[in-house]
Amino acid sequence: MSERSRLGRAGALVLIALAALLPPLTLLLRAAADEWRSPALLPQRFGTRGVEEAFADASLAGEAIRNSLVVGVIVTLLALVIAWPAARVIGERRLRRPGPVWVLLGLPLLVPPFATGSGLAEWFIRIGIADTLAGLVVAHLVPVLPYVVLILASGFGPDVRDLEEAASVNGAGPLRRLGLVTLPALAPVLAVAALLGFLVSWSQYGLSLAVGGGVPMLPLLLVRRSPPCSAWSSSPRP
């Protein structure tokens, strides 16, 4: 590689590192700054006022975080269980025509969540689960489940199949096979599927607003209490 292109690549990598790390860092700085007036590039005074204000209504902030956590964890676990058999069939390529299955799993990811949510809200009101955590869990399944199926499917395949067969030849029953062979073999993919499923639920805004606008959830609280456009306005202006 020539000297010049090596330099160019190093420059590009530095840019990537800056772009990846600086913005989140400024968010931390902003949270820890009591005073950060223009044109200074660093806060004039650090302090805990931002954090205190965020938790001033401690019960509400705490409740929102707790609700988001509970819904995220339950949805993820539920999705993993429901997705499991389908993911195995798709991953082992046992379908002759996988097309329709892909379409069916893809459509909920394409249609705006606020559209699905406001449609679901109508039915949820009738059966009495609108504005409840249960309703939010059910609604969040719509985007979470397809993601979990698609990722989990990538973990199944002939390798896992062979391991399971070897285990059953050696006399392992279904439960032992699951616990000692299948789950460990799938552990990395399971972790990714669970993480992504949780994140999809954790950062869900449109869907939560539509079916559970009355339940404090973290993304809703974030927008309602401190609209992002006010990111600078709470610091005292000169």
Added chain:
Amino acid sequence: MRTLLALAPALLVVLVLWGAGLVGAVRSSLGVSRLTGWSAADLDAYRALADDPVFWESLWFTLRITVIATALSLVVAVALAAVLRRSGVVARLLASVPVPMPHLVAAVLGVLWLGPGGIADRLLGGLPVDLVRDPAGIGIVLVYVYKEAPFLALLVLAAWGPAVAAREEAAAVLGARPLQRLRWVVWPAIRAPLLTGAAVVAAFVIGAFEVPLAIGPTSPQTLSELALSATREASLDGRATASAVLVIASVLAVSVAALAAAGLRRRHE
């Protein structure tokens, strides 16, 4: 038969929940409610939208932002992947930082950096154009590129492996210049994941409102913002209008994906 049985739980849950959502949205867009029943169905909400210049402005704004944000993300993603494929794990990890970040957080970062008195303003001693709450929606586009380009780059990287590198080398030996190699060797390999990813990004941009709500102009609004403000009108008409806008946005999002799928299939034959 056993395969179908295995697929049933996941597919049924998706079909029932998503289907119910969609039917519910179409139903209320036709003005059907629990009190009136289906006999009251009409196209009033759609007709009112067709006569409303605010709706057309919003539709145009949404489409423009979707096309520009998706196209820019694609270009940045390919460039990013070209750098990353020769770099180690650390660079790849760094580049994927924005991928799991919620869109809301990315939008807040956008305001911190691009807003009046924001960090970019301070670094450069004044920005030449407004980037936050600007009627052109530049801020929205920038936040989307920051969020989606790394996501698309990861998809590209997965397809741009050693096998492609070997073919690139062969082409280089035969005298193909870098741009020719990109067009005739790399592009056929990364086309499918790139187009699929682009469809997902475009569909998301059409339907999401976190980012425009946070950093976009108060007018024009994107389709989803328009729907949100319509639901806040207390009347029943507001609900029908909101649902109609959302149904239109859904049709747009699915059409974009169908276009991408058709494009992929045509080249395969």
